[in-house]
Amino acid sequence: MNINQAMEARHSVRSFKSDPLPIEAAQALRDEIARCNAEGSLNIQLVLDEPHAFDCMMARYGKFSGVRNYLALVGPKGRDLDEACGYYGERLVLLAQQLGLNTCWVAMTFQKVPNAYTIGRGEKLAAVIALGYGTTQGTAHKVKLPQAVAPNIQGAPDWFVRGVDAALLAPTAMNQQKFTLIYEGENRVRATPGRGFYAKMDLGIVRYHFECGALPTAIEWL
Ligand SMILES: Cc1cc2nc3c(=O)[nH]c(=O)nc-3n(C[C@H](O)[C@H](O)[C@H](O)COP(=O)(O)O)c2cc1C
Numbered sequence: 001m002n003i004n005q006a007m008e009a010r011h012s013v014r015s016f017k018s019d020p021l022p023i024e025a026a027q028a029l030r031d032e033i034a035r036c037n038a039e040g041s042l043n044i045q046l047v048l049d050e051p052h053a054f055d056c057m058m059a060r061y062g063k064f065s066g067v068r069n070y071l072a073l074v075g076p077k078g079r080d081l082d083e084a085c086g087y088y089g090e091r092l093v094l095l096a097q098q099l100g101l102n103t104c105w106v107a108m109t110f111q112k113v114p115n116a117y118t119i120g121r122g123e124k125l126a127a128v129i130a131l132g133y134g135t136t137q138g139t140a141h142k143v144k145l146p147q148a149v150a151p152n153i154q155g156a157p158d159w160f161v162r163g164v165d166a167a168l169l170a171p172t173a174m175n176q177q178k179f180t181l182i183y184e185g186e187n188r189v190r191a192t193p194g195r196g197f198y199a200k201m202d203l204g205i206v207r208y209h210f211e212c213g214a215l216p217t218a219i220e221w222l
Helices: 003-009 023-040 057-061 081-098 158-168 199-214
Strands: 045-047 070-076 102-106 123-132 180-183 188-192
Touching (some): 003 081, 003 199, 023 081, 158 199
Antiparallel strands (some): 045 070, 070 123, 102 123, 180 188
């Protein structure tokens, strides 16, 4: 499965089978986590066989079941944390999809579990990503029109149109899709988060999707 197929196939899945992650899949995720942490100065961790984070009213209300594995998105407190976690977290989500796993971003409907992961001094847990073998593959979310998120898309180059299409496949909190993408000439794009809960995390996720869709053009973000 290439990255475009992974973006098409990914949907949030909240109900998981009890099968553990194969050793090779866990290792591939750990290797990519190490690269993401180095590039993004983050402390993302893979938490395996830990059932308590989703053993709470909020998670049950959110229809989560069988979650035993997740990514803990930890990093230095500050205004850039949410966007960085969005960008690198989605890179890991799409790798998980390519490894045959299912995922769901979770910022609200879980509980923090002390000692399941490390939060260093000056760091915080921004969100988690549930992962494992889903009982289903999920369903496609409702998508806005390209021109609703990219007002100057008409006449923009093909790579920009591909980037916007990929951005619309991205998960956003409550599927709000509040982001805006503006073509600024050459390979430049301006991305703005809009208002809403977790809009900056969404923007990081959207930027990663956009970059994948626009390949081989390398984007200069303004
Ligand atoms: C930053 C972020 C936070 C989210 N938090 C939750 C959550 O707390 N509980 C939940 O059930 N889903 C959560 N989601 C999943 C979204 O509801 C889901 O991604 C969105 O409805 C789009 O559907 P899709 O992922 O199937 O494309 C979150 C998604 C994002 C991107």
